[in-house]
Amino acid sequence: MDRIANSFFSARQEDRSCFVAYVCAGDPSFEISAQVCRTLIDNGVDILELGVPFSDPLADGLTNQLAAQRALESGINGDDVLNLVKDIREYSEVPIVLYTYYNLIFSQGLENYIRKAKEAGVDGFLTLDLPPEEAGDLCGVCREQNVKNIFIIAPTTSEERMKMIAESASGFIYYVPRTGVTGVRDRLSSDIGKNVQKIKNYTELPVVVGFGISTREQVKEVGQSSDGVVVGSALVNCIGEELEDQKRMIDRLRETTIDLVAGVHTC
Numbered sequence: 001m002d003r004i005a006n007s008f009f010s011a012r013q014e015d016r017s018c019f020v021a022y023v024c025a026g027d028p029s030f031e032i033s034a035q036v037c038r039t040l041i042d043n044g045v046d047i048l049e050l051g052v053p054f055s056d057p058l059a060d061g062l063t064n065q066l067a068a069q070r071a072l073e074s075g076i077n078g079d080d081v082l083n084l085v086k087d088i089r090e091y092s093e094v095p096i097v098l099y100t101y102y103n104l105i106f107s108q109g110l111e112n113y114i115r116k117a118k119e120a121g122v123d124g125f126l127t128l129d130l131p132p133e134e135a136g137d138l139c140g141v142c143r144e145q146n147v148k149n150i151f152i153i154a155p156t157t158s159e160e161r162m163k164m165i166a167e168s169a170s171g172f173i174y175y176v177p178r179t180g181v182t183g184v185r186d187r188l189s190s191d192i193g194k195n196v197q198k199i200k201n202y203t204e205l206p207v208v209v210g211f212g213i214s215t216r217e218q219v220k221e222v223g224q225s226s227d228g229v230v231v232g233s234a235l236v237n238c239i240g241e242e243l244e245d246q247k248r249m250i251d252r253l254r255e256t257t258i259d260l261v262a263g264v265h266t267c
Contacts, residue, residue, distance in 0.1 A: 003095040003123050004148055004171045007046045008206045008227055017223035017264045019044065020208055021257070022099060022232030024051035024067035025084050026076030027239055032246060033071070034087055036239060039253050041092050044261035048088070049126065049230065052081050052100040059128040063233040066240055078104060078113075082120040089121035096123055097150060097171070102130040102138075110141045117147065124148030124171045132168035139168060150174050153199055155189070166203035172228065173199060176211045188218055193225030219263025231260050 011018045021040045026033050040048060051057075053071035057064060085096055098117065105113050105127065117125075124147060130138065132151050139149050148171025153162055155177060166173065175196060177189040196207050209222045210230025222229045238256050242249035 001093075002146075003093055004047065004097075007095050008172070011046060011227075011264075014265075017226055018046040018206070018208065018228035019219070019261045019264045020047040020049055020097075020210065020228050020230040021045040021235055022049040022051060022064075022210075022230060023235055023239070024053060024064060024071050025081040026053055026071035026074060027067040027236070028070040028243060029074045030076060030080055030084065032239075032249070033076075033084060035246075035250055036253060037084065037088055038091070039250055040235070040257055041088070041094050043254055043257040045094065045257065047095045047097065047228070049097045049099050049232070050081065050085070052078065052098055052104055054101050054104060057101070057128075061233065063236050063240065067236050070240070070243075078108065082116060082122070085117075085120040085122055096121060097126055097148075098122055098124070099126045099128070102127050105138065110137055114138075114141045114145050114147055118145040122147060124150055126150040126152070126174060128152075132165050135168065139170075142170075148172075152176055154178075155191075155195060159198070159202075162199060163202045166199070166205070169203070169205060172206040172208055173203060174230070175199060175207055175209050175226070177209060178211060188212065188221065192222060196226050216259050216263040219260055220266050223264045229264060234260065 007018055023036055053068040053076050057068050142149050150171050151165045151169045152174045153165055177192045192209055199207050206227035208228030208230055209226045213222055213231050214234035219229045238253040239249055242252055
């Protein structure tokens with residue numbers, strides 16, 4: 001089953017973009033993280049991007065760094081992340097992509113880890129610090145297990161390298177409309193649509209846009225020119241800013257998710 005392809009197909013049938021939600025697995029504990037994931041899924045998220053907690057998350061801004069720190073301090077490890085995926089598979093077939101760093105995969109043995117991830121129900125990997133030029137081993141093992149590899153294209157990516165990334169990627173391509181790290185931004189780049197179309201010259205894969213999107217209006221704007229919209233920090237803030245009141249945390253997350261997901265339904 002290709003859950004990722006099915007999600008994009010279903011969204012196209014509804015003439016809209018996919019809504020992709022990012023949260024860090026295990027933030028701030030396994031039990032609360034399980035509730036967070038269920039809240040996102042129950043309120044319309046099409047694809048779930050789970051961050052694997054890491055002590056040196058170089059691609060992340062402060063919001064997601066603190067989320068990873070909270071998860072690690074609660075004792076979350078790699079097996080816990082896969083157990084969280086297994087829990088989700090008890091009630092949902094939503095596609096799950098692990099947002100991770102290569103050492104977290106390599107240190108466990110590529111074949112061993114990818115097999116375990118596939119068995120748990122993982123659909124793809126977005127490995128932040130692994131460029132496609134060095135990803136041959138990982139991509140090969142993932143192809144054997146029918147797990148997708150998502151790669152990032154930035155505004156600074158040359159067209160020659162864009163073509164190479166498109167040839168290496170599977171599942172979808174993640175376009176980051178600005179340089180830097182993750183985090184909420186007040187304004188979006190004005191050339192997102194143009195650059196998404198440029199990427200589409202080299203691939204038939206869906207192209208999603210993320211990093212900095214935080215309001216329903218921004219979701220709607222980006223969704224008009226892309227196949228998917230990724231929101232992370234705006235959701236993670238619902239967790240990090242409500243640590244003292246779990247009910248308030250989940251209620252705020254539910255309300256925020258409903259509001260943001262509405263953006264892809266009004267494109």
